[in-house]
Every structure is written in structure tokens, then in C-alpha cells.
Amino acid sequence: MTNDLLNTRNLYRFFTLVCIGFYTGLSYGNDKPNIDGPTPSGCATHIHYDGEYFDFCDTCGCGSSGGSMGYGTGLNNNFFGLRYIGQEYRSRDGIFADSPWITENFNTIQAWANLPISKRIIANVIVPFQFHNRSLPDNTEQTISGLGDISVLGFYNLIAATPDSIVSIKPEHYFQLGGGIKMPTGKYDKANNEGSVNPSFQLGNGSWDYVLAMNYGFTYRNWGISTMANYTIKTKNPKDYQFGNQLNLGINAFKTYYISDVALTPIVGVSEEIYASNRELGIEVAHTKGDVFLGKLSIEASYNRYSLGLTGMLPISQNLNDDKVELRNRVSVYMNINL
Amino acid sequence: MKHSLLALSALFALFMTSCSSDDDMNDDDALTGSGEISIKFDNGYNGNDLVLGVENAANANGEKITINRFNYIISNVRFVNKDGEEYTYDKDSSYFIISQEKEEDQIELDDIPAGEYTTLKFGVGVDQEKYLQGSEGQGDFLVEAEENNMMWSWQAGYKFLNFEGTFTSESITEATEFKIHMGSHGSELDNYKEVVLQLPMNVRVSDEIDSNIHLKIDASKILAGATNSISLTEKQVIMVDAEKSPQIAVNTSEMFEVDHIHNGGGH
Numbered sequence: 001m002t003n004d005l006l007n008t009r010n011l012y013r014f015f016t017l018v019c020i021g022f023y024t025g026l027s028y029g030n031d032k033p034n035i036d037g038p039t040p041s042g043c044a045t046h047i048h049y050d051g052e053y054f055d056f057c058d059t060c061g062c063g064s065s066g067g068s069m070g071y072g073t074g075l076n077n078n079f080f081g082l083r084y085i086g087q088e089y090r091s092r093d094g095i096f097a098d099s100p101w102i103t104e105n106f107n108t109i110q111a112w113a114n115l116p117i118s119k120r121i122i123a124n125v126i127v128p129f130q131f132h133n134r135s136l137p138d139n140t141e142q143t144i145s146g147l148g149d150i151s152v153l154g155f156y157n158l159i160a161a162t163p164d165s166i167v168s169i170k171p172e173h174y175f176q177l178g179g180g181i182k183m184p185t186g187k188y189d190k191a192n193n194e195g196s197v198n199p200s201f202q203l204g205n206g207s208w209d210y211v212l213a214m215n216y217g218f219t220y221r222n223w224g225i226s227t228m229a230n231y232t233i234k235t236k237n238p239k240d241y242q243f244g245n246q247l248n249l250g251i252n253a254f255k256t257y258y259i260s261d262v263a264l265t266p267i268v269g270v271s272e273e274i275y276a277s278n279r280e281l282g283i284e285v286a287h288t289k290g291d292v293f294l295g296k297l298s299i300e301a302s303y304n305r306y307s308l309g310l311t312g313m314l315p316i317s318q319n320l321n322d323d324k325v326e327l328r329n330r331v332s333v334y335m336n337i338n339l
Numbered sequence: 340m341k342h343s344l345l346a347l348s349a350l351f352a353l354f355m356t357s358c359s360s361d362d363d364m365n366d367d368d369a370l371t372g373s374g375e376i377s378i379k380f381d382n383g384y385n386g387n388d389l390v391l392g393v394e395n396a397a398n399a400n401g402e403k404i405t406i407n408r409f410n411y412i413i414s415n416v417r418f419v420n421k422d423g424e425e426y427t428y429d430k431d432s433s434y435f436i437i438s439q440e441k442e443e444d445q446i447e448l449d450d451i452p453a454g455e456y457t458t459l460k461f462g463v464g465v466d467q468e469k470y471l472q473g474s475e476g477q478g479d480f481l482v483e484a485e486e487n488n489m490m491w492s493w494q495a496g497y498k499f500l501n502f503e504g505t506f507t508s509e510s511i512t513e514a515t516e517f518k519i520h521m522g523s524h525g526s527e528l529d530n531y532k533e534v535v536l537q538l539p540m541n542v543r544v545s546d547e548i549d550s551n552i553h554l555k556i557d558a559s560k561i562l563a564g565a566t567n568s569i570s571l572t573e574k575q576v577i578m579v580d581a582e583k584s585p586q587i588a589v590n591t592s593e594m595f596e597v598d599h600i601h602n603g604g605g606h
Contacts, residue, residue, distance in 0.1 A: 095381055095555055095598045096388040240603065281548060283540060286599035 078122065079307070080113035081336030088328040091198040091321070093137050101326075104134040104201060108148060116339070117154070124153040124178070130186065130203045142201075146187055149204040153180030153211055171220040182209040182232065190239045198325050199243075199278055199288060206237030222256045236279070244276030244289055252296070267298040270316070290320035292327050305338040370453035372546030376418070377447045378459070379551060380437045381598065382409060385559040391439055399563040400570050401509055404517075408503040409439040409558055410487055411591065412464050415533075416448060419458035421541060426452060434465065434480045436487045453545035457538055459552060463592050464499030464522060464531040471526070491522065491578075498522045499530060500591050502561055508572045517575040519561065521587040524579050532592035543602045555598040564590030 087106040092099050110128045117123050128148035135141050155178035186204020193199045210233045217226035228250045236242040252269030271294050278288040298311035313330040320327065382389040384406070385396065394405045413435045416428045427433075428448050435446045465477075474481055484490045489498045502519040523530045542550045562569045567586035569577070577583045 094388060095553065096383045096386060098387040280601075281543065281603045283543065283602045285601075286539070 078114045078116045078339040079336040080111070080115075080339065081307070081334055083110045083112055083332060083334035084108070085110070085330065085332045087330045089198065089325055090328060091325040092323075100137050102134055102136060104198060105132060106200075107131045112334075120157045122155045122157070122176075122178075124151075124155060124180070126151045128186070132201060132203075134201060142192075144187075144189070144192065144201070144203055146203045148186040149182045149209070150185045151180060151182040151211065153178050153213060155213070155215070169221075171218045173218040174216065176213075176215040178211075178213040178215075180211050180213075182211060184208060184237065188237050188239060188241070190241070193241065198321065199241075199285070200325075205234060205243045206239060207235045207242065209234045209243075222258075224254050224256075225252065226254070227251045236282075240281050242279040242282075244278045246276070247274040248272070250296075252298075261303055263302040265300045265302070267296070267300065267311075269296040269298070270294065271296060271313075275320075287322040287324055290318070290322070290325070292318035292320055294327075294330075307334075307336045307338065309334045309336075370455065370543060370545035370548070372453050373450045374453065374544035374546060375447055375449050375549040376451050376456075376542060376544055377445055377549070377551045378416070379553045380413070380444045380446075380556055381553060382437075382439050382444065382556045382558060385557060389439060389556075389558055395559070398559050400568060400572070402506045402562070402571050403508070404504055404506045404559075404562070404571075405514070406439075406502070406504040406558065408488070408501055410489060410498075410501040411437050412484070412489060412497060412499050413437055413446065413461050414465060414469070415460075415462040416446075417460040418451065418456040418542075419460065420454045420456050425460075426454075426456075430469075431478075434469070434477075436483060436489060438487050441487070451544045455541040455543050457541055459536045459538060459542075459597070460533065462531055462533050463588070465497045466531045467523070467526060467529055470496070470523065491520070496522050496525060500561070500587065502558070506571050506575075511572055515571075515575060517571045518578070519576075519587060520578045521584050521591065524584075528581060528585065530585060530588035532588050534592050534595050536595060536597050538597055538600055540600050540602075542600050548603050550603060551601040553598045553601065555596050557594050557596070560594040561587060561590050564593055566590060566593065 085106075085108040089104040089106065090101040091104060093102050094100065108128050108130050110126050112126045113124070115123045115125070127150050129146070130148040131143070131145035133141055133143040155176040158175045158177060159173050182205070184204055184206050186202070186206075188202050188204055188206025192201050211230060212233075213228070213230035215226070215228045217224060228248070230248050232246045232248075234243045234245055248271065250269060250271035252267050254265050254267040256263050256265045258264075272291065273294075274291045275289050277284040279285060293316045294313045295316050296311060296313045298309060300307055300309040302308075309332070311330075311332040313332075315327045315329075318327055384404075385398070387395070389406060389409060391407055391409070392405060394403050397403045414433055415430065416433050418426045418428075420426065428451070437444055437446075469477060481490070484497055488501050490496070491498060498520045500519065500521040502521075503517065505514040505516050507514055521530055536554075538552065542552055544550055562571065564586075566589050569583060569586060569590070574580075574583065577587060
């Protein structure tokens with residue numbers, strides 16, 4: 001990650017994001033994809049729910065490492081629900097300029113929840129189920145499926161939410177700091193990592209990973225901004241493979257429209273995922289670091305305690321695995337019930 | 340609030356940077372015993388994959404080449420470790436034929452002493468010492484070379500490179516055969532060449548770790564090399580040629596580069 005940031009492009013992006021975040025007084029917050037170390041595969045969908053959610057996913061098809069995690073951010077948004085994340089990648093099968101591309105589809109269904117622990121503490125739990133497939137150059141298809149890496153995070157609200165009963169005419173801020181673990185519940189199969197350019201074609205990282213996360217945002221009338229940053233520290237798995245640490249940054253703007261009983265919230269945002277090199281036996285693995293900058297469009301509809309969301313993400317620029325892996329798109333659909 | 344926000348973010352950023360890069364490098368893990376290093380010779384042509392029978396884009400000489408055979412001899416593999424010591428693989432087992440038509444593109448070297456190696460060295464062709472041992476000393480390799488069209492029938496000796504196909508150029512518009520057979524001419528002209536490749540990262544080997552060095556070969560350099568440029572339009576058959584065959588030998592020795600290293604298996 002340090003190395004990645006030394007890269008001027010990343011630095012510039014990082015700086016821009018940070019500036020946007022802070023200097024507009026808006027900040028950091030919500031949505032962002034998470035990165036995982038391996039190849040970037042990514043997954044990031046995120047969601048916002050009522051303007052304040054975020055999630056991140058990490059590579060390995062998002063799934064593998066924790067898949068995308070969404071944490072709901074503050075604002076009393078406690079919920080549970082299901083989310084589907086689909087990601088399409090293609091990776092170069094070979095070392096030449098004309099080596100064939102193989103298409104990889106990473107699919108994840110997550111059961112996710114934001115549960116209140118105390119007035120200021122929220123637990124975020126994501127249980128992913130993955131089903132990935134890819135078509136190999138000899139026209140055979142490889143499929144892997146199963147439980148992914150479960151993650152559990154805790155968030156602390158630094159700014160107490162204004163009670164619902166008080167209608168505020170001033171901007172309402174939220175700021176959460178959190179951290180947690182991503183457990184090696186998804187299978188890491190070393191064989192999937194051999195003869196393949198994309199090391200993220202896995203159900204899980206196979207390692208205990210640690211997540212630091214920060215969400216900041218505010219709403220003003222029916223407008224809002226949400227930002228998020230999170231960092232996943234990945235450890236060595238039992239096969240002595242270590243996916244690279246991952247930094248995710250994201251910022252979203254949204255506006256909520258009320259149409260009778262339904263609240264409709266369109267969201268636009270950008271996010272950045274930066275992956276450090278993977279290591280095998282303690283040594284960097286060539287062509288495994290990278291970054292991707294994504295644009296996001298999303299819409300969420302809420303009725304009563306139910307929310308339905310739809311998100312599409314497209315890469316604006318990327319350099320994954322020395323351009324040997326390309327993210328094509330990510331989509332996500334979720335259905336939540338507010339507690 | 341704003342200040343505390345900034346301070347917190349700064350802290351966060353600091354933390355993120357600090358716990359990153361070289362996490363737990365267990366560099367001190369002792370590498371013991373021995374293991375296998377395999378070397379993949381991934382044949383390409385000017386950045387693209389080399390496919391036999393398919394025409395390649397014009398080279399610097401304006402010649403479009405279709406390669407029908409691309410075989411070469413690799414020998415005398417050595418590794419230099421990080422302390423500068425050179426390990427020489429058993430010489431009698433250190434002769435290999437890389438053949439595109441037979442898809443022989445990988446050599447496996449067993450029992451390499453555990454360690455970290457920084458440099459790969461090998462020869463292209465058969466050295467004089469081996470050659471002068473005659474058929475007895477060359478044993479099975481002689482047979483293997485014969486089977487792979489790497490022997491000259493009309494003279495005792497090896498073709499170090501057998502590069503054949505057809506080409507067209509501005510003046511030769513009809514696909515015309517070319518044949519480049521490069522080797523030493525007895526002991527008079529020694530075309531054996533040594534290649535030294537610095538590895539982009541150390542290759543590690545031990546009882547637990549087998550590793551792979553993935554080489555990228557650029558066959559276009561045989562004709563359009565950095566040192567010599569050879570025009571097929573001028574001469575289509577280069578075999579025993581006191582001037583051109585040494586140039587081919589130099590160009591051939593320059594077609595190798597390391598694409599990546601895979602420590603601990605992998606491709």
C-alpha cells in the first residue's frame with residue numbers, strides 16, 4: 001500500500017478523494033468497495049441506503065475476502081437483508097500482447113445486517129455465499145461455489161444521531177470509526193492460483209484479515225453526501241499465500257424524493273480500490289498489485305421498513321495485475337428490512 | 340469538530356500506511372535441502388505469441404515471416420546465489436531442446452541446493468568441450484537431437500537453432516522458404532553463446548519450495564536483432580556461413596528475457 005501510494009497516479013487520486021472529502025466539509029464515508037489483496041477482483045458494490053451505507057468488497061471476487069461488505073452507517077440504519085453482487089472480469093491467459101482473454105464471473109449473495117449493540121455501537125455482519133465461474137481457453141468452464149469469508153465489524157458513532165423526533169434544518173453529520181475481522185471461512189484452493197493470471201478466483205483468502213473502516217457523511221434537507229474509507233490488512237494463509245492489503249475509498253452524493261409512501265434515492269459516486277502485491281512464501285508475486293477507479297450509479301426505493309436497491313459500477317480507469325486483469329462491470333441488487 | 344476530524348483522518352491514514360508494505364517477510368526462514376527450479380521458454384514473436392504457420396507482422400526489414408519450425412538447444416544451466424556463488428547443474432544432464440512443434444517449452448532442474456538465486460545463466464547450443472567428447476560423451480542427447488532435426492546429417496554437429504518458414508517482402512511477394520540452421524562448424528567456428536539473465540526477483544528453492552522462472556522469448560530478434568540485422572530477401576538459406584551464422588548466434592542469444600518468477604509453484 002505504501003508502494004502503491006508512491007505511485008503518483010494513486011497519490012493524486014487519493015489526494016483528490018481526501019480533498020473532496022474534507023475540504024468541502026463533506027467528508028468520508030460510505031460506499032466503497034473494498035479491496036482485497038489479490039488480484040483485484042473486485043467487488044464493490046455498495047450501497048447506500050438512505051444515504052448512509054456503505055460497503056466494500058474485496059477481491060477474490062469480492063467474495064473471497066469478505067466479499068463486499070457493506071456496513072450500514074449510522075443514522076439509525078439498522079437492518080438485515082440480502083444482497084447480490086455480480087462482477088465480471090477478464091484476465092489475460094498468457095504473457096503476450098495477443099494472448100487470449102478469459103472471462104471470469106464472480107457472483108456473491110450476502111446475508112448482511114447492521115445490528116445495534118448500544119446507543120453508539122453498531123455491529124455489521126456479512127455472510128457471503130459465492131458462485132464463480134470462468135471459461136478457460138480450451139473451452140472448458142470452471143465453477144467454484146461455497147461459503148465465502150464471513151466478516152464481523154463493529155462501528156462506533158462519534159457523532160450521536162439527532163433523535164428522529166427532531167426535525168433538523170441544519171446539516172446532520174455522522175461519523176463512524178470501526179474495525180473488525182474477516183474470517184477464513186471461504187475455501188482457498190491453491191490449485192486455482194496456478195496457471196492462472198487472476199489469483200483472486202477463490203472463494204476466500206484463507207487468512208484471518210483485519211479491517212479498519214471509517215464512514216463520514218451528512219444530510220441536509222433531502223440531500224446528502226456519504227464517504228467511506230476502509231483498509232484491509234491481510235495475513236498469510238496456511239498455504240503461505242498472502243493477499244495484498246487493500247484500501248478502499250469512496251464518495252457518494254444522493255438526493256431523496258418522496259412519492260407518496262415511497263422514498264426514492266438516486267445516488268452517484270466514485271470509488272477507488274488499491275491493492276498491494278500478494279506474497280507467496282513471503283515474497284512478492286509479480287503482477288498482483290493494482291488499482292481501479294470506479295464510477296457508480298445507484299437507486300434505492302424504500303417503503304415502510306423495506307428497501308430495495310440497485311447499483312451499477314463501471315471502471316473509469318484501472319491498472320490491475322499490470323493490466324493482465326480487467327474489471328468489466330459490477331452490479332448489485334439488495335433487499336433490506338429495517339429494524 | 341472539523342479539527343478532530345482532520346486529526347483522526349490523519350491518524351487513520353498514518354496507520355494505513357504504517358501497517359502496510361512488508362508485513363511479515365519471513366526472510367529469515369532457513370531454506371534447507373534442495374528443490375526443483377523449472378524454466379519455461381515461452382516463445383513469442385515481437386510481443387505476440389509465436390504460432391507456427393501463422394504470418395507475423397512485418398519486421399524492421401519489412402519482411403513478413405511465417406514460422407514453421409523453431410527449435411533451439413539450451414545447455415549448461417547455472418544459478419548465481421545472493422552471495423555470488425555459482426551453482427552449476429550437472430553438466431551431463433544439462434542439455435535440452437526447446438521445440439515449438441513438439442511443444443517442449445519447459446525444462447525441469449531437480450536437486451538445486453536450497454537458497455535464493457539472483458541470476459540465471461545458460462548456453463545456447465553445444466559447447467566445444469561437450470562436442471569433443473564425441474558420440475559417447477553425448478549419449479542420449481545425440482539421439483534426441485536427431486529426432487528433433489537438430490543434427491546436420493552431412494557433417495558431424497548440432498544445429499543450435501533450427502528456424503524455418505516462409506516470408507514475403509517488398510521485392511519477394513510470393514511466399515518463399517527460408518532456412519536458418521545455426522551451429523558450430525566443427526571446431527573451426529564456435530557459435531556457442533552464453534546468456535546471462537538477472538532475475539527481477541530472487542528465485543527461491545528448498546525442500547518445501549519448487550519454483551519457476553518464466554522466460555519470454557522474442558524470435559523476431561533472430562533476424563531483426565539489436566546487434567545484427569539479417570535480410571532474408573538477400574539470403575534465404577543460412578547454414579554454414581562464416582559471416583552470417585555468427586551474427587545469427589549473437590542475435591539468438593539476445594532473444595531471452597525474464598517475464599516473471601514464481602516462487603513456490605505456480606506457472
